[in-house]
Amino acid sequence: MSPAGAPLTHPTREMPANSNALIRRLQSLSRLTPTERSALWELLHAWEWVPAGAVIEREGDCSGAIHALLAGLACRHKDFRDGRRQIIAILFPGDLSRNLGGAARPTDHHVRALTRAKVVRIALHHLEAVIEANPGIERALHTATIVEGAVLRAWIVNLGQRQAHERLAHLFCEIAHRMANCDLSRPDGSFELPLTQKELGAALGLTSVHVNRVLQKLRAEALVEFDNGVLRIREMERLRGIANFDPAYLSNWGHGQAP
Amino acid sequence: MSPAGAPLTHPTREMPANSNALIRRLQSLSRLTPTERSALWELLHAWEWVPAGAVIEREGDCSGAIHALLAGLACRHKDFRDGRRQIIAILFPGDLSRNLGGAARPTDHHVRALTRAKVVRIALHHLEAVIEANPGIERALHTATIVEGAVLRAWIVNLGQRQAHERLAHLFCEIAHRMANCDLSRPDGSFELPLTQKELGAALGLTSVHVNRVLQKLRAEALVEFDNGVLRIREMERLRGIANFDPAYLSNWGHGQAP
DNA sequence: CGGTTGATTGAGGCTGCTCAAAAGGTGTGG
């Protein structure tokens, strides 16, 4: 809890680095020096809460800023004119709205808060200046981009090859692992997941009606409980078997430190 | 053909940089100095041809090397034990088997030649040394990663929301644009695309039987011709309309130079 | 010529969609 303030020059007593989701994330991807941690900390103090449903970044935006999610859940999604919506990715605390290096391009999708969310806007020139002085941060950000790419590929496989119940099972497995990585799981393994069935459908390429029926089947087989925005996976092993889920893609073996 | 052992002081007459697909690609993503171009050239002289179907990189591989595709087509794909296969991405000349920074992790999918392909293996430590001396190369590689991410997101939308005929139309549009970017289109806009209907199905999450029927419909409406491994889009505008295709995600506006 | 691979066609069936309506929950205003 307390900052573990090992002074280099003298990293402030005010920097509870471990309480910041982005710093925690980057630290798990690549080692950060105390200087780098405090440089990050400087970027992140002007956060604010936004309500569920708020648009964090609009499609077409090229305002020269990126946003970091510090608490809550968000998603990337693309809307069609006829009402179809695809959720492309789910963002957890510590995720960024854009990848470094692509920040100058207009975004091709919306980023939206799925829950009340703690968000900080980071001006691009500001971030670049910090990176300039702290190459370790750049390395960590690029590693984050790599892991995100692996998740996108897993989603493609999920949408392309699996049937509805396998698809939902896989999504639940992924979310459970990422929740645990963010320390958002309760002791019994359950966690808050305030997604509607419509939103699950938008992530899975299914209608909310069908999600409902599939969910009932998973419930009936005592695999999961999902009520009141809380998901509890009762039999992870069987669920993993159904989904053919392998969590390797979510971690960063090989580079930096392992979780 | 000949390795062009150029001293980096004088940018040799032997370096037809524009004849190398990777150099051309990176150049289009970010400006490269002559020194950087020749440093890249050094990395790429030991290429070889591999036959169609050859595995370029195996799932689970962590050999400390990445592969660059210099000619031909390749794909990333994931296989299930029961025979299902999803093609996750199509690689064009100038694409890499892995993203820089993730090269030390074991790959989570196969990379396979779709046609006879010109491939060069690049040892990781070698690449890192070159990047160390030429930061412009690193920037270009990261931009390539960003663009690749945009393509993955477009595939997720395609698989999740579009019906078979829209899906196929979208894939054809994407391929046509990327072919043109690689100067692989003929004057009449047609190009070689030696994919089987089974492979198209594996990319689109459809069976080859259904791909066949959808293809017939597109043909019947005079939208495309697809015979003998050659695709010709006869009415790009209408095809784009069906697919709801917007090519913006394939380019790199904002950073470096525009195509 | 037989063997193999890919394209094509047909019949039938299942998964997941559409349309519709009812039930449960929540917040708002009278």
Added chain:
DNA sequence: CCACACCTTTTGAGCAGCCTCAATCAACCG
């Protein structure tokens, strides 16, 4: 406190997109 609107979940009936299985045809190759 109730009435009302609104959203989400749930359920049902019918349909359609896509799959499965199977067979035929065409091209290529040793």
